[in-house]
Amino acid sequence: MTATCDLAIIGAGPAGMAAATTAAYLGLSTVVLDEQPEPGGQIYRGIERLAATRSQHLKILGPDYATGLELVRAFRKANIDYLDSTQVWQVEPDGRVFYRRNGAAGILTAKKILIAPGAMERPFAVPGWTLPGVLTCGAGQTMLKANGLAPKGRFVLAGCGPLLLLFAAQLVRAGVKPAAILETTFNRWAALPHLPGFLAASGYFGKGLALLRELKAAGIPIHKGVTRVAITGDTQVREIEFVFGGETRREPVDTVFLHQGVVPNGNLAWSLNLAHEWDEAQRCFRPKLDAWGRSSVPMILVAGDAGGIVGAAGAEAMGRVAAFAIATDLGKISTEECSERASAARASLAKQRAARPFLDALYRPHQRWLAPPDSDTVVCRCEEVRTGEIRRLVTEQNCPGPNQMKSFVRCGMGPCQGRLCGLTVVELIAECRGLPISEVGYYRIRPPVKPVTVGDLATLDVATRHDAVGL
Amino acid sequence: MFALLPDIPQTQVTVIINGGAVSVPSGFTAAAAMLMHNNGATRTTGISGEGRAPYCMMGVCFECLMEINGEPNQQGCLVTVNEGMRINRQLGKREVLG
Numbered sequence: 001m002t003a004t005c006d007l008a009i010i011g012a013g014p015a016g017m018a019a020a021t022t023a024a025y026l027g028l029s030t031v032v033l034d035e036q037p038e039p040g041g042q043i044y045r046g047i048e049r050l051a052a053t054r055s056q057h058l059k060i061l062g063p064d065y066a067t068g069l070e071l072v073r074a075f076r077k078a079n080i081d082y083l084d085s086t087q088v089w090q091v092e093p094d095g096r097v098f099y100r101r102n103g104a105a106g107i108l109t110a111k112k113i114l115i116a117p118g119a120m121e122r123p124f125a126v127p128g129w130t131l132p133g134v135l136t137c138g139a140g141q142t143m144l145k146a147n148g149l150a151p152k153g154r155f156v157l158a159g160c161g162p163l164l165l166l167f168a169a170q171l172v173r174a175g176v177k178p179a180a181i182l183e184t185t186f187n188r189w190a191a192l193p194h195l196p197g198f199l200a201a202s203g204y205f206g207k208g209l210a211l212l213r214e215l216k217a218a219g220i221p222i223h224k225g226v227t228r229v230a231i232t233g234d235t236q237v238r239e240i241e242f243v244f245g246g247e248t249r250r251e252p253v254d255t256v257f258l259h260q261g262v263v264p265n266g267n268l269a270w271s272l273n274l275a276h277e278w279d280e281a282q283r284c285f286r287p288k289l290d291a292w293g294r295s296s297v298p299m300i301l302v303a304g305d306a307g308g309i310v311g312a313a314g315a316e317a318m319g320r321v322a323a324f325a326i327a328t329d330l331g332k333i334s335t336e337e338c339s340e341r342a343s344a345a346r347a348s349l350a351k352q353r354a355a356r357p358f359l360d361a362l363y364r365p366h367q368r369w370l371a372p373p374d375s376d377t378v379v380c381r382c383e384e385v386r387t388g389e390i391r392r393l394v395t396e397q398n399c400p401g402p403n404q405m406k407s408f409v410r411c412g413m414g415p416c417q418g419r420l421c422g423l424t425v426v427e428l429i430a431e432c433r434g435l436p437i438s439e440v441g442y443y444r445i446r447p448p449v450k451p452v453t454v455g456d457l458a459t460l461d462v463a464t465r466h467d468a469v470g471l
Numbered sequence: 472m473f474a475l476l477p478d479i480p481q482t483q484v485t486v487i488i489n490g491g492a493v494s495v496p497s498g499f500t501a502a503a504a505m506l507m508h509n510n511g512a513t514r515t516t517g518i519s520g521e522g523r524a525p526y527c528m529m530g531v532c533f534e535c536l537m538e539i540n541g542e543p544n545q546q547g548c549l550v551t552v553n554e555g556m557r558i559n560r561q562l563g564k565r566e567v568l569g
Contacts, residue, residue: 035530035549036549037498037551042529046498049498053479053481053482053498054479054481056478056479057476057479060476085549085551087549120527120529120531121527130521130523131522132472132511132512132513132522132523132524133472133511133524134526135525135526135527135528136526136527136528138527138528138529139525139526139527139528139529142528142529143473143503143506143528146498146500146503147473147475147496147498147499147500147503147507148475148476148479148481148496149473149474149475149476149503149506149507150473150474150475150476151472151473151474152472152473152474153472174476175476176476235510235511235512235522236472236510236511236512236522236524254472255472265531381523381526381532381534382516382533383518384516384518384519384521414533415533415536415544416531416532416533419531419532420527420531420532451544451546
């Protein structure tokens with residue numbers, strides 16, 4: 001494969017695949033680097049293998065998952081250098097991409113770089129969320145998609161969001177019923193003004209209602225307005241305590257699936273120092289982008305959920321839009337051609353975006369999940385820093401922000417590099433200081449954003465190696 | 472903690488989990504194999520020693536760090552199994568030059 005290319009794309013989910021397919025069609029030499037062994041991202045995880053070896057499961061996962069197959073096939077057919085099982089640990093604003101594949105480090109140089117690492121589930125810190133047997137709904141769904149694995153024994157789903165309901169329905173179809181759904185949605189009326197945009201986005205409303213009907217027909221108890229979730233256990237989960245309607249209940253469980261919506265998977269964008277803004281409706285930071293996905297760094301574009309949550313169809317459209325912009329910037333097509341050829345993708349993106357405010361308002365996480373009240377709830381899972389300590393450091397030691405929190409207690413400095421605590425930490429600091437989150441800011445994320453060993457680095461030539469570690 | 476949905480014959484791979492040979496379908500990740508065949512913790516933390524197990528299954532949480540073919544600190548959810556792979560729980564921090 002070539003060490004230089006027109007376009008390097010990081011991520012092979014809907015945004016990355018659509019962008020790559022479009023870019024290749026427009027004549028750009030395109031390289032796609034993705035962490036997984038198969039294309040699809042998390043939303044279409046394992047779809048090729050599933051279709052080939054256990055297509056019966058397509059019925060369980062539903063038609064939206066199956067649509068990914070078409071995208072994957074087009075991606076496979078296009079003239080793209082696709083590096084699977086590849087971890088990108090550093091991107092430089094001069095176009096260099098450092099990666100690790102098959103136990104060796106590699107480097108390529110691109111004229112444009114499209115970042116499309118997708119979304120991750122919002123950190124949902126509740127007492128006991130570190131116990132073995134507590135996973136995210138996304139993790140559970142991944143195992144259903146990629147492995148045909150379903151939870152054994154008694155389990156519940158807790159939180160809110162479309163993914164939670166979809167996962168519950170998929171499990172029911174697989175013949176594995178949740179003991180209960182603990183719903184944390186708290187202000188349905190706030191979503192009402194945004195209903196027209198949601199209704200205009202083809203089919204979402206009907207799909208949502210159908211999921212709820214499916215769960216009801218299966219007799220799954222859905223406890224609405226849950227205000228407290230606490231998980232207890234020893235070597236693994238044993239019990240979940242929850243409060244709804246003023247009543248406290250305990251259920252014995254073997255597994256718990258948590259979900260509180262999704263947020264941009266942002267470490268790569270942050271590591272590049274892209275300008276970011278706080279999105280109040282989605283309650284997360286996202287990179288500042290123009291209508292085509294161009295970031296504050298000229299060479300870098302962002303597409304898909306990493307640029308703000310747009311969903312799979314929106315991500316796909318955004319990938320295509322970005323590919324047209326890149327082809328224009330590289331002189332492959334004229335500006336006029338670009339606006340003409342990108343118009344369908346832009347219209348589709350606009351429609352998908354118009355559907356978001358309803359979902360954002362309906363499934364907005366309550367403050368009690370964003371800034372957990374119990375003082376012994378673990379926030380930084382890696383370094384085991386708890387809510388009480390973070391609050392104390394802000395109020396008593398005047399720790400002003402997330403980066404100072406690192407210096408105080410190593411919060412956010414473990415292997416996950418703040419991915420699982422960053423938003424909770426800034427919510428807690430903002431709450432204690434009475435500041436808007438935009439003023440609190442976020443962790444300063446530095447490369448490597450994925451683990452790389454000294455041995456890996458030694459496989460690079462000396463000049464590159466010094467560059468990579470900033471010497 | 473997890474079991475296969477029934478009635479789908481798949482190509483199997485033998486892996487050694489915590490010293491015992493087990494079968495998993497090919498294409499599984501080491502973390503998925505662990506969740507199928509290992510109850511409870513797949514690692515203990517280097518801070519307090521408490522038990523943890525895979526949490527996100529998509530490469531962001533690093534809770535699935537395990538020892539694979541003698542190599543510690545591997546993200547089990549990103550490693551595809553192959554015949555004879557040795558997958559072990561990781562206890563505490565990795566040893567330097569272990």
